[in-house]
Each structure stands twice: as C-alpha cells, then as structure tokens.
Amino acid sequence: MTQPLTVAVTGAAGSVCQSLLFRLAAGEPFGQRPIRLQLIERPEAMQVLRGLAMELEDCAFPLLESVTLHDSPETGFVDCDYALLVGAKPRSAGMQRIDLLKDNAEIFAKQGKALGQYAKPTVKVLVVGNPANTNALIAWANAERLSPSQLTVLMRLDHNRAKGFLSRKLGVSPQSVERLAVWGNHASTQFPDANHVHINGQPLRRGLDIDWYREIMIGEVQLRGEAVINVKGRTSAASAAQAIIDHLRDWMIGTSTGDFVSMGVFSHGEYGVAPGLFFSFPVTCRHGHVDIVEGLELDDFCKKMIRETEQELLRERQAVLSLLPEKSLARRGFTSLWGSLDCAE
Amino acid sequence: MTQPLTVAVTGAAGSVCQSLLFRLAAGEPFGQRPIRLQLIERPEAMQVLRGLAMELEDCAFPLLESVTLHDSPETGFVDCDYALLVGAKPRSAGMQRIDLLKDNAEIFAKQGKALGQYAKPTVKVLVVGNPANTNALIAWANAERLSPSQLTVLMRLDHNRAKGFLSRKLGVSPQSVERLAVWGNHASTQFPDANHVHINGQPLRRGLDIDWYREIMIGEVQLRGEAVINVKGRTSAASAAQAIIDHLRDWMIGTSTGDFVSMGVFSHGEYGVAPGLFFSFPVTCRHGHVDIVEGLELDDFCKKMIRETEQELLRERQAVLSLLPEKSLARRGFTSLWGSLDCAE
Secondary structure, X not given: OOOOEEEEEEOOOOHHHHHHHHHXXXXXXXXXXXXXXXXXXOHHHHHHHHHHHHHHHOOOOOOEEEEEEEOOHHHHOOOOOEEEEOOOOOOOOOOOHHHHHHHHHHHHHHHHHHHHHHOOOOOEEEEOOOOXXXXXXXXXXXOOOOOHHHEEEEOHHHHHHHHHXXXXXXXXXXXXXXXXXXXXXXXXXXXXXXXXXXXXXXEOHHHOOHHHHHHHHHHHHHOHHHHHHHHHOOOOOHHHHHHHHHHHHHHHHEOOOOOOEEEEEEOXXXXXXXXXXXXXXXXXXXXXXXXXXXXXXXXXXXXXXXXXXXXXXXXXXXXXXXXXXHHHHHHOOOOOOOOOOOOOO | OOOOEEEEEEOOOOHHHHHHHHHHHOOOOOOOOOEEEEEEOOHHHHHHHHHHHHHHXXXXXXXXXXEEEEOOHHHHOOOOOEEEXXXXXXXXXXXXXXXXXXXXXXXXXXXXXXXXXXXXXXXEEEEOOOOHHHHHHHHHHOOOOOOHHHEEEEOHHHHHHHHHHHHHHHOOXXXXXXXXXXXXXXXXXXXXXOOOOEEOOEEOHHHOOHHHHHHHHHHXXXXXXXXXXHHHOOOOOHHHHXXXXXXXXXXXXXXXXXXXXXXXXXXOOHHHOOOOOEEEEEEEEEOOEEEEOOOOOOOHHHHHHHHHHHHHHHHHHHHOHHHOOHHHHHHOOEOOOOOOOOEOO
C-alpha cells in the first residue's frame, strides 16, 4: 500500500470545507493515496465539525484512513504532509482593514509557529484565508525550519475566474486558454494578465479586444468575489474548494507542458517585485517544485498594474511588521527582509 | 468529441447541490464527457441559483459546456439524459407526515408529467427528494412514455452509512465490505442487511456480532440522518452529494464484480414485496441496466424487517392514490397497480 498522506485543514467547519473535505477524502487532488485528515477549528465551531466528521464517515470513502478533530494547531499539524490554512477571521461590520490584518496576523503567527514545530519538515503549506498573501508571510516568518518555498498562496480562484471570463468572451472552451497569469495580491488590486495568453496553442495578442480587456475584464475579475456575494448573499465556497483542488493537483503532479498557472509564492525580486513578499506570479510546477516563469515581456501597462498590487502588499507588510520576528529570520539567513534581501536559503 | 450529456437537476440551489453541481461539472460520475447542466429551482430561489451559476463559471471547468437556469420543470427537463430530482418540500414545524406526502406528491406529479413530455425518451431519473420512494412512484405514474426501469431512488447514503458502521466495527477498510444491502423505504423503517456481507471476499456471517448488529447497528443506520442534524444543526448535504455521485457512477458504469449495492427500484414482486412500489433492493448494474439480485436467503428476522418497511410504503402509496392516474397506467399495460400487478412492460 502507498504511504498515506496526512492533510491538516484549518477552518474545517467553514463553508469552503463543506465541499473541500469530501473531495480530499475522495482522493481527488492526490490520486489513489490513502488520506488522513486532521481537522482544525476554533473551540466554538467544534460541534459543527463533529457533524461534518459524521458525514465523512457516512461516505465510506475507500481512501480515508482517519479523521481527527483538533481545537488547536499544535495538535492539528502534527506530522502533516500538507497544511491547508483555509480559516481566517472574517471582516465584521465597521471593522477597519488594518484591524483585520492584525487579528489575522496573530492567528497566522501562531499557526506558523505550530507548523515549524509539529508538521513534517517537508510540509507543503497552502494559504487560503484572507488576507492570504500577508498571512502566508506571517506564517512563514514564524515557522522555524520552513523554507519559503514550502508555502504557496491560493490565487487559483482568481486565475480560474479570469480564464472563465476570457473563454466566454472568445467563445472557446476554458481548456484552450493557456498562459494566463494573475499577478500580485489576492485582493482587488490583483492584475489579471491576458497579454501572454495562447488559445489552442496560438498567441491571442491580436485577437484580444484591448478595450474590453482593460476596461471591463480586469475590473470584473478583481471584483468578482464581491459580485458573487451580492448575488448569492454568501461568499464563494464551492468554487474556492475547486480552486484548492486544482492548485494542489498542479503543485503535486505538475502543470501541463507549455502552460502556466498563478500561485502566490515568495518573491526574490523577480520582475522587479520587492523581495520578501508572497506575490502571485505565473508559475510552472513539477514534482512538487514551483518555478516562477521567467522572461515574460511586460509593457508599461503591465508594469504599472504590477507596481500597484505590489505597493498594496508592501503596505500590508508594514502594518504587521511587529509579528515578523527579525531575529529568527536572520538566523535562517534572511539578514534583512525589507531592504536588499539577502536570501541564503 | 464525445456527445455531451445533458443533466437536469431540481432543488439546484439547495444544500446538497452546493457540492453536487461542482462534482458533476468536474465530470466525476460520467467520466470525460462534456456536460450541460439544466438547473431547476422555485422562482424564489433563483437569486441564490444565479450566484451558484457564477461560481460554476468561476471554476473554468473544461467539460462544462453550458449552464442554464429554469424556474419550471417544463423548460428544465428539455432533452435531458439524466434528471436528478433533488428538491422536495421539507417538513415544517407542526406539519403532519400525510400533508408532507401530499404536498410533495403534487410537486413530483408535475415533474413526472414534464419528464414524460420533454426529457429524452431514454432519460434516467434519480429521485433524491423525500419521501423519495413514493415521490418516484408518483413521478413515474405521471410520466407518459417512461418505463419504471428508467427511475431509481437514492438509497446510497443509507448504504454507505451502513458500510461505514460495519467497517468501523470490524476495523477493516470500507472497501473490503461487500454484498451489503439496505432494503425498503428511505426512511427509518429501512432494513440495513448485513447477513450476506463478505469481507475481503469471505462470508462474514460467523464473524458478525449479531446482538450488536440487531440492537445497535440497525437502529443507528436508520436514525443516522437525525443524529447528523442533532450534532451539526443542518441536514446531511455533502455526504448526500457523495452518495449521488456513487449511485450515478455505478448506474452508468457498473457495479464491481461479485459486489452489489442498494437502489430503490420498481418492484414486480421480488422477494415477496408488493408489486408497484419503488423499493430498495440489492442490485447490480451493467451498462445502465439495473438488475435486482436474486436468490438471497432471508431468515425470519429479515423477512419481518422487510415486511415492516414494505407496509410503510404501502401506507404512503395509499395516501397519494389520487395522484396516480390509473387510466394512463392502464394504457401503458399496468392494468392494476394495486393488486396482482400485471406488468406488461
């Protein structure tokens, strides 16, 4: 029998996990490997989580070896191969963005520490809970032993949304849209970039309606999450779960030849982006390794858009500076995270 | 390209469909065939449904050819290959079971008529909404042109639950539990039958703790739905969606050799069960065709349990008699549904 995979999930009683957990248990992203689920929630959500665990039992999944429930990351992350950080504190009415950032920073600092102490040293961490990019930075900075390459941020929902918009506009199958990228922050400054797209293997450039793309599509992708809330009355859930499945499958198994996808990864200065941010780039994956696609030509419009979303991430980082333990980072070879980053990983 | 499958789903904005639709769109039960989803809801739920449709767009599913939204079965069932009748009126506080039966009978009579008129003549219909067995009877009786073999009732959630209980008790993988059956009504009279079970190909009979099975397991399976509600505060949703996927996959592709599953199918008197009921039997499937497993030995205990659930279904049928159009049934060769059924299909 293949070695089982241990997958820890935070926010496990939330709406995304209502469908995500069942797809993980069915073996979707990981193929035919036995799965152990370690589900983590706040103490007040444990009751709903127990109900979900009953439902998981009720599916008689052949690959699901065990399900354990945890009200702390310290027990939940023990020996996990994957940690899916789905939970985050949502913004409540009247709350300032800065308070949201700080509240979540504390949560992710705690989770980062626990990951560094209890997860497998080879753990792969996917950050989903918002503000996801900055949460990833906090988690990594607090996770002793973890290299930044072990963490990625979910941008696949944005990526899939952009792909959907473009394929509907062009009247082609989403499958035929390749080399799309979403750059930057998983927030409304993100930059959906259709400039390198191939349709059925051919460059789209001349076939792209530039006015529609710049005036309509970019804004619609950036604000799609809010549009869904306005129509449905609830945040995107099943589409986020699907994006997580897609992201994990690509991360584990690999992207298609010639194509790339969007993932938030640690920047070392690629494309002039400030080092020390978790920033979404076009990437390829192979056997669990993620590479930023190099050499894409960026015109002034692209550069401006990328600068804008980078500035937002720099402001976010500034707001949570106190939770980035510089000494620990220095020990790990990141002598100065906020200047000319000297990355010795 | 393979011919697309058109799948109509009622109750499409409900909790089961929050995960079901995405798994259908991902091509789970139907393999690599393009899918057209025709989603049906009551007019007052169309807003939530529009939000779900946005989320389906946001997944950029390669196989999803189209999604259309309908507030009536007459348009929603047009040319469908599969109709998944998931929606039903739930029981409200203080409502009598008889009123629930009658309200749903009217809904399913209307849906049955629409299926007979607008669906493909070869349509396969899966009834999920409760009271599912009697709803299936009503839908079929009102669907001119449809043979009862074109309808099945979801019993797979009960089946999977029973498999889960047994595998946990025995400490084996659910996969190794075969030849389990759940007989009768998708209600608390259902009979989970472990008497024919094989574990890893060997008969369990002597290894089964009969007291535990009769005193504990049967009751726990029968009342599992309520237990989930009590813990979670909501009805089973994702586990029902998983059961629908499992049911459809087996129906379309076939059951494993040597194993059987439980489906509610039209009875012609098999095992002494009254003809003209949709009753759950152990079945095998092959290329879309369902066969009731013959020749299982039933001891007195089994016979008594089967009789009990049959009696409940007969009472349900009696309560909705006015919605079973005898003349139309007579034209189709069912000269007397409620006596010695003369089945000339």
